[in-house]
Amino acid sequence: MSLNTAIPTLEGDAQFGAYVARSKGPLKGAIVVIQEIFGVNDGIRQKCDKFAAEGYIAIAPDLFWRLKPGIELDPDVEPEFHQALDWMGKFNQDAGIRDIQATINHVRAAEGTSKVGCVGYCLGGRLAFMTAARTDIDASVGYYGVGIDGLLEEKQAIANPVLLHIPTKDGFVGPETQAAMHAGLDDHPKVTLYDYEGLNHGFATEIGNRRDEAAASLADGRTSAFFARHLG
Template sequence: MATTTIPSLDHSGSFQAYRADPQRDPRGAIVVIQEIFGVNEGIRRKCDHFAALGYMAFAPDLFWRLEPAIELDPDVPAQFQQALDWMGKFDQDKGIEDIEATIRAARAASGGKVGVTGYCLGGRLAYMTAARTDSDATVGYYAVGIDSLLGEKHAIANPLMLHIAGDDHFVSKEIQATMHQGLDDHPKVTLHDYPGEDHGFATEMGKRRSDAAAELADSRTEAFFAAHIG
């Protein structure tokens, strides 16, 4: 497994990121933000897929300040509960700092633009990344709690795409409506709805995956990055 070490911006230490390299000169880089389950096999597969498309891909271990190298399986109930417990302890602001450090490392390594994509908790962090960093283009899947972050939308300067699961048991219909009310008129933001789909529908593996919706969302993401990253 290829990893790279990235120093934290606050000089408190360093963390590991899974890294996947393309077979040719990179067309840019993609930072993949984990779910609450850590940098597990599904997240590594996301990176490998982006590398196959010609990007350098990095998945930072965002839980390193709690415990390095957490890897959990969402299909195992006890591990799902562990993941929720870790999320409750996670400092999201420090997470954004670590994503920014990863963006800088990815930009230096690839010599090109850097896109960011995140899933679940990572979808929320992707929105925050779009508002707080210089990511060139950002995608969030089934982001949680965006209604509490709409006050930051004025800071989104580069393109952002959000994939919304229509029957997301973590994101109510009311919150989805609030997201649309707050973001539909934003010139840099595109929202896509997936009626009938639940949280986690675009995971690479496991019980949560919904093939047709995942393939549609991922095709939109790939076209988005091709347009804005290279």
Template sequence: MGSPISIETLAKDGQFSAYCAKPAGAAKAAIIVIQEIFGVNPGIRKKCDDWAAAGYLAIAPDLFWRIKPGVELDADVPEDFQAALALMGQMDQTLAIADIEASIHEARALIGGGKVGCVGYCLGGRLAFMTAARTDVNASVGYYGVGIDGLLGEKHAIAHPVLLHVPKADHFVSPEAQAAMHAGLDDHPKVTIYDYDGLDHGFAAEMGQRRDAAGAALADSRTAAFFAEHLE
């Protein structure tokens, strides 16, 4: 359903690729789909296609382009998993937010100035929280974001609604980190956190061994309702 597009950086010093899926008719709004550490792989492209089928313009920028363009890795392949961790370690997250912001500008232009949301997974869940604090995105969703407890100093800058999906058995986010997220964000007027008992990191992946179909369906239904309320 989708196809590659090129987006110019905010600094006007380069271009990067993104997967863009367009709805059949006029877009209700746009959604930036923020990749996991595995790149813009088939699972991320499917998420874009699904949002397009629901009436949104969906764009997934390649956030590893400065390190290695066109990364597509499989979470279930140990060598790919290690390669993904190495790429994450090399990423400049401040530049990644700038690329997400450039993608927001591109999305707004493509839909004629409407609202733009973002949804991210894993690394993308963390970046979605940072995007909420550092850009004018209209609504943000983060699935199993890692290290959000270390970003709570930015919560004062969140001006638009944020939804966070937190699997309680996430082996990358300790119970202490989850408790810190709740302590820091439960009273924030713009932030909603949903916990998922017994679910682990990656439960909403579109394909592969990490997916939990029931958990993914519940979280995705909440995300769809959230975007319908805040973007349409």
């Protein structure tokens, strides 16, 4: 099942879809899983299922819904990759953050959990950083977030823990951007950065050609420990 729940906007004038996976055991908290530019596809749903297996409610909102509800694309199919880039160019990130806040509000009210974290990938990694600065999220994780160097003026607003995974050979986040992220965030008391030497963008995807098994396992283990510490 692709999208299996509906979330009201902050304004209450519309609803958007989301995929939810629920823990079958004692509940540790909730995690908002923020999509790549490829929509809430199989890989993002698998991320949710993994977090549910660890004891969380995991929810992935369809952030492209204002453009076209239910977009699902495969990064390994070249025409679909280019479609995704086109959707990203049209996407209103500020509206996306409002939808993430709506998702946080929804999961707290509907699922009865107060602690909510978020984790995002690619575009979602950027949005996870914005979520840390602009919402009341309890903990945030970003994988290979793009353009975070342009958001550093927002770092003073970060009140809760943030973890960023940075592959050093990221074709979308070059050495100068990585250096700026370290210069701007290494001394931030709430932010932790991990570098992954020689790895490229998308190394922790669940499926497809981009995945690096060893690095993905390392990064995901760090993410699991981070959420256990800050959402438990």
